[in-house]
Amino acid sequence: MLHSGMKIVKYSSRHTKVFVSEYAVNNDKGGDAGNGSLLASLAEAAFLTGLEKNSWNPDAIVFNSWQQYGTPSYWMQTYFRESSGSAIHPVTISSSYFDLLAASAITWQDNEDIFLRVKIVNFGPSAVNLTISSSGLQAGVNAAKSTVTVLTSSNLLDENSFSEPNKVVPVTRELLNAAQEMQFLLLPFSLTSFDLAMF
Structure with a gap:
């Protein structure tokens, strides 16, 4: 299962710029994903639900008021x-x-x-x-x-x-x-x- 520390939110253009890269389910050997099958879209949806559900824990950098570390x-x-x-x-x-x-x-x-x-x-x-x-x-x-x-x-x-x-x-x-x-x-x-x- 794939988890990420990112959260899907809308940002105003007045704030810090955000870059979101591509993601996709594919199979270069011509398997179930094809050029974008229903199965592939369901797998991508599962990935995005993981982004939403796991937006706070774990974080890439953990910190308290006086120390931090990278995961x-x-x-x-x-x-x-x-x-x-x-x-x-x-x-x-x-x-x-x-x-x-x-x-x-x-x-x-x-x-x-x-x-x-x-x-x-x-x-x-x-x-x-x-x-x-x-x-x-x-x-x-x-x-x-x-x-x-x-x-x-x-x-x-x-x-x-x-x-x-x-x-x-x-x-x-x-x-x-x-x-x-x-x-x-x-x-x-x-x-x-x-x-x-x-x-």
């Missing part, structure tokens, strides 16, 4: 902050556990540097060996500026709290083996982001 959902959303205005880039991910993975890749720019960001979710309880291949890059990969960021924890049900605000947070480190084709071991129940810097 794992907050930290997950930081992986997608460069997605606006970015370009989707094709990559090939080879793994025997492919059914337990979800992935996307974008190119984005940070000041003068251009990055290929490959995000991969491992839904499975086991570590996964995989090979990532990216073709069509207009530049080489600069391993010295490339990083990998992982969001995971020792227990799938771990949460952050005021006493442990950093129990589930992303950890970033250098990716010295960064290349157009590279092997990596994904941790169980994890979200991993590879930021490959381009020359």
Whole structure:
């Protein structure tokens, strides 16, 4: 079941601007969703009811009068902050556990540097060996500026709290083996982001 901390409300144009992205049920293999079936619309309605019902708890950021912390959902959303205005880039991910993975890749720019960001979710309880291949890059990969960021924890049900605000947070480190084709071991129940810097 999908839940969100957003609430559907009307905003005056005099207030803070609000951006609502697309959502849709689809099946690129031509299954039940087709080009917009009744079944797909019912699934989308179920998603929107979840937005309405779960508008207050959980929140992405929890706070009281003197302290705050980000939930794992907050930290997950930081992986997608460069997605606006970015370009989707094709990559090939080879793994025997492919059914337990979800992935996307974008190119984005940070000041003068251009990055290929490959995000991969491992839904499975086991570590996964995989090979990532990216073709069509207009530049080489600069391993010295490339990083990998992982969001995971020792227990799938771990949460952050005021006493442990950093129990589930992303950890970033250098990716010295960064290349157009590279092997990596994904941790169980994890979200991993590879930021490959381009020359």
